[in-house]
């Protein structure tokens with residue numbers, strides 16, 4: 001078993017850091033000093049080399065980052081607005097159920113006094129109608145709850161994207 005000692009591929013010894021944008025590994029030659037610019041070979045994003053305890057890369061051109069953050073804040077505001085709207089209409093719907101029930105009770109009481117002969121038919125009618133109304137309300141209720149849940153998830157994601165962008169901006173402006 002005298003296989004010749006394999007020389008390690010030179011690539012393994014080269015320093016690498018992740019592209020901030022597309023997360024691809026970028027090889028950083030030792031000639032690149034702290035603060036030097038290097039471009040990602042995959043997505044062409046320009047970075048600055050950070051030689052701290054570990055080799056890192058930060059975005060060189062913060063213009064697009066700032067734009068992305070600005071856009072992100074608008075998205076967050078829009079979703080917050082939609083969420084407020086959805087929650088408000090949710091309340092209106094819940095009040096609507098209360099009024100509907102009061103109205104039905106009032107109608108039944110009235111019918112009992114004035115139209116005793118038709119009471120049975122009327123009760124069936126009211127029962128059916130309330131059933132349909134309640135089913136519809138329930139459906140809308142569920143749809144609204146789902147919408148609120150979806151908007152909340154979108155808001156969480158947008159906020160987390162925003163935090164990520166702020167972090168990248170902070171890091172980029174330190175070099």
Ligand SMILES: [Zn+2]
Pocket residue numbers: 019020021022023024040041042043044045
């Ligand atoms: Zn990249």
